[in-house]
């Protein structure tokens with residue numbers, strides 16, 4: 402099974418398509434956004450993700466990735482279709498399934514004329530019951546066929562991390578397959594065997610509802626770990642000598658817990674945790690289930706930016722009229738994605754408090770500008786960002802910020818002060834600088 406179609410060429414669909422092409426699969430990418438289609442067809446990535454540009458260039462020159470807006474063409478030329486469209490959040494916190502709906506309707510119509518078996522795989526994160534309900538219904542009504550005999554259907558969640566998307570797509574921890582029936586599950590397993598060859602990751606095959614819930618519960622648990630670290634960080638800040646990083650190192654060595662995601666800082670942002678935690682809470686509420694732990698994790702996360710701003714206020718005795726340099730705007734390093742970025746929220750709060758904000762990011766300025774407009778001065782270098790400022794706030798831990806030296810701050814800033822919101826600096830290296838950090842005892 403070497404011919405694949407992918408619907409939706411965003412962070413997930415594009416990375417997956419490029420990785421498929423890199424292993425010799427022929428991919429038909431269906432995308433509604435013409436600008437993205439054009440760029441991808443030229444072998445250029447509309448998003449920043451390490452290694453992606455290179456894979457796309459090679460895919461384009463080998464003729465292994467074709468972009469189209471025509472579902473019929475994509476379905477007819479492939480044996481398996483992955484639906485990777487967005488599932489954003491609605492105003493009320495519930496999941497907006499309109500992209501999944503329109504993609505399923507179009508795939509259903511295109512399946513009508515297909516005489517051979519075709520497998521549809523939902524890869525977008527969708528609430529439990531969506532694959533078996535909405536998606537199956539639209540595919541059946543559009544195609545006039547019956548799921549199980551006319552076509553196959555699975556839910557197969559994506560676990561990639563932005564910033565490491567290519568690496569994760571090629572080497573995932575595990576594969577979860579939620580199959581509607583045996584043939585669908587077997588077809589998808591065979592596909593992954595042909596993709597991963599001897600290195601097939603651990604695989605769980607279950608029903609769609611379990612697989613859908615695995616994805617939400619997985620993200621909710623990781624989000625809880627971050628909020629747990631931020632909760633302990635608050636306590637550490639009140640205890641002279643305490644340091645949340647050391648406490649988390651100690652906890653993380655417990656094999657039952659593990660160190661990853663126990664990272665105190667500004668909290669989580671991005672395109673997944675915010676919408677998936679709220680989506681799960683809202684979904685459970687409709688079933689009469691109160692997800693108290695996840696609600697608390699969201700609440701802690703919501704407070705974290707304001708908490709950082711209050712530390713900044715104390716450091717400078719008020720922010721009105723002060724110049725603040727914010728390092729990092731992307732929601733995490735390695736990506737240009739600013740969706741729900743805590744750094745953007747931080748900038749907005751600083752502006753509300755009357756500060757003048759200068760900001761720097763190696764990749765995300767263009768996307769940040771769409772939200773923040775000209776309310777901020779965008780610096781082309783770290784040095785330019787720091788010049789004449791009263792406080793530097795490290796908001797996104799890009800590797801290039803790690804080497805920032807005390808001498809540079811002392812030389813360029815009006816009042817050298819640093820607030821480390823991602824815990825990448827050692828206070829010992831910052832002699833002469835007014836310093837505070839999330840989760841560090843003795844911070845104001």
Ligand SMILES: NC(=O)c1ccc[n+]([C@@H]2O[C@H](COP(=O)([O-])OP(=O)(O)OC[C@H]3O[C@@H](n4cnc5c(N)ncnc54)[C@H](O)[C@@H]3O)[C@@H](O)[C@H]2O)c1
Pocket residue numbers: 408409410411412413414431432433434437485486487488500503504524525526527559560561562563672673
């Ligand atoms: N971004 C991540 O790190 C990540 C990780 C795991 C899972 N997910 C999930 O994967 C899904 C996709 O996420 P994303 O970040 O790639 O979203 P995205 O918004 O970056 O990409 C979605 C793409 O689908 C296109 N699209 C929308 N409707 C379409 C249609 N009817 N036909 C064809 N194309 C259509 C959009 O134009 C867009 O390019 C979401 O459900 C998300 O929760 C995302």
